[in-house]
Amino acid sequence: MASITMDNLGKVYTGNVRAVSDVNIDIADGEMIVLVGPSGCGKSTLLRMVAGLETITEGTLKIGDRVVNQLEPADRDIAMVFQNYALYPHMTVFNNLAYGLKNRGFKKDEIDRRVREAATMLEIGKFLDRKPRQLSGGQRQRVAMGRALVREPAAFLFDEPLSNLDAKLRVQMRVEIRQLQKRLGTTSLYVTHDQLEALTMADRLVVLNGGRIEQIGTPMEVYLRPATTFVAGFIGSPAMNMLPTAYLRGLVAADALAHMPVAADLVGLRPEDLSLAPAGEGEIALTGQLMLLEPAGAESHLHLTFEGIKDTIVARLPHVPDVQEGSHLTFSIRRDKLHPFDQATGKRVA
Amino acid sequence: MVENNRWGNLFAHLVLILGVAIVIFPVYVAIIASTHPPGTFIRGVMPLLPGPNALENYKTVITQGRSQAGTPPIGGMLWNSFVMAMAITIGKLSISLLSAFAIVYFRFPFRIFFFWVIFLTLMLPVEVRIVPTFQVVADLGMLNSFAGLSIPLIASATATFLFRQFFMTVPEELMEAARVDGAGPMKFFKDILMPLSITNIAALFVIMFIYGWNQYLWPLLITTDPEYYTIVMGIQRMVTGGDSEPLWHLVMATVVLAALPPILVILFMQRLFVKGLTETEK
Ligand SMILES: Nc1ncnc2c1ncn2[C@@H]1O[C@H](COP(=O)(O)OP(=O)(O)OP(=O)(O)O)[C@@H](O)[C@H]1O
Ligand SMILES: [Mg+2]
16 A cells, blocks of 8 residues: 655657656545546556656656656556456466466465455456456456456556446446455556546546646546636536637626636536526526437437537437427526636636 | 369369379388388389388398498487487577567667668578588587587577567567566566467477478588488488499488488477467467
């Protein structure tokens, strides 16, 4: 068990490719931090820097209170779960789990005990004699987890461990990994590009973009108060709608937007905050034309065009309304649900 | 693609059988010839049925060789060939595995340059560099020794190249997982890379063994002591040595015996490739 401290970490690959800059994260002991961001934003690079698989070109990394910048992965007391599992194909499941322990000179009965314990925990006990190729994707994923577990490391590092599984299994494994992590209380760093995975699993979320941190916070903080337009667009599905403040001012009574900071020239509206109920106290009304209605069982997505705005605005309703495509609909939204941004800097204003 | 056409099938089988027959016939002739008494061949008629002298002929080549032509009993020569072929095979495999490992997994200066240097040696088989190589081996006092027979033939660009190609298909994550699991480079090589390469190693083993076994020119040049004669050059001495007509029945018996070890190696190694092929990883 240990904390992980990243102090101004940066990575420049040979050929002057900058992948990560100025990353400062303090991961508390036992905390689960999820790194999330679009493809190519440097998530894997950062994780691999922590693992020791990629050299650290700037800053310092501490695990516990040791600076580990120069240490080999094996000496950092971490375990990693790879996206493609990276199981040793010629070894049985048992040996896959035991290999790291053998290399560290554990006694035979201690290895045996730990492997069986991990196998029971992950319900892979009956596969111990099989080779990885004789397992399904989900079972391989468990073996990969097991290989990390048996080591009882100070930290787990996960690089998109669920992205090769089908949707249903992904949800199930997500829950299992999170429960296991909570039970063991092992500090974890988890990389994903799936925002739902990020929101559900994280103690704290780190949103990366272009190698820089956009925001760090609990999932609810990030969802409720996105710090930048990038985070606003990335977290939440469907993505947050953006409207120019000037446009809104033209629609509503002068004092309705009085609470908006002056610098805010862009307003974000979450699709789920729009409702078909008539606007009441503290709410504003917006009328748009329905272009497309997407029913999705328990909810529906309405794609609307607003006069004078070229982007489509999406509303998400918790039911499927009985409306015609092409008709004009009036939505209401609470004033305090408007997210004020400064378009030039992309930052949230207040 | 596969049509159930009877005539097509029949035709395909005929072609295949003909092909096999063409390959098998000389072997058959050699085996038959080795069973006939001395004079049969001189008469110029090729018998197609086994003769009565099989046991006697084989006994002669195994116990006496052809002493008047200076050829020792073939047991020793078979052993020499075996030692030479094994030394070449094992040497080639270990050197090429290690150099491919270095080229694929380590970043050192002029890596690509060294790769191409190794690759260029493909253009320099023994026959091309035979004079300088002989000089070196002679100066090092390695004439008439197993070291002289095998060491100059060990370097292998082909095998290095093949292993390099194979190692490049091994996912990099395996190496990373092994690093996290506390395996250093040599441990990774031994515990993970070698077992994964076993099919390739078995296939190359057979090829290299036969290459070593069939060496002719090189042993002929550097061995003058019958103690170090290999079987392939022994066959040649039997044909040309002495004043009398070649004793074809004995030559053929020797040929048949000389072909046995490579066949045994193939049979033995075959189990390894079949295992490797049926257990291919996804
Ligand atoms: N070995 C390398 N050499 C040079 N540049 C690299 C190297 N590896 C990655 N990069 C670059 O660094 C950036 C970050 O890559 P990284 O793999 O960390 O992205 P990622 O966030 O994990 O993306 P994904 O979600 O697609 O896995 C990318 O722009 C990539 O092109
Ligand atoms: Mg990645």
